[in-house]
Amino acid sequence: MVSADDVEDVLAELAGTVGGLAALTARRDALVARARAAGATWAELAAVLGVTVQAAHKRHRTARHDPDTGRTWREPPLPM
Secondary structure: OOOHHHHHHHHHHHHHHHHHHHHHHHHHHHHHHHHHHOOOOHHHHHHHHOOOHHHHHHHHOOEEEEOOOOEEEEOOOOOO
């Protein structure tokens, strides 16, 4: 049987992992935006990300990076 202390320990570890995952996701998204600003193609990015070109484009198409300021952001998607 699992004790309450074990559950709390596992939940605390899970919370740390979720926070770390969010930070890694933000870092990945910023690097994709920087790569696009530097001229990387969707095919090159897709190969590195391990997804199809379409999936890379769909997920990251609104990401922008300004090399002069170092700022990265997401544009709102265009209406369909």
